[in-house]
Amino acid sequence: MPKIYHYRTNDKKEIDFILEKGNKIIAIEVKTSQSIKIDAFKYIIDLQNKSSSEVIGIVFYNGDTVLPFGDEKHQRFALPFNLFF
16 A cells, blocks of 8 residues: 655645655656646655655646656656546
């Protein structure tokens, strides 16, 4: 069963949800905007760069398209809420 956390550093970097199972982590941000830029992943990117575990970054948003924001080293995706409704 995955564990769920809220992530906040001493310097106030926050990620809405952290799901952890074994050495895999899913970092989730929730945004109300209808468009997404790489900036929405800034704290997820920070966690990915610091963590020795595999971290997958997801930002849920009000758009219509699944968008990749990852690179060769880290997986990151913007997922629209309408995938679920």
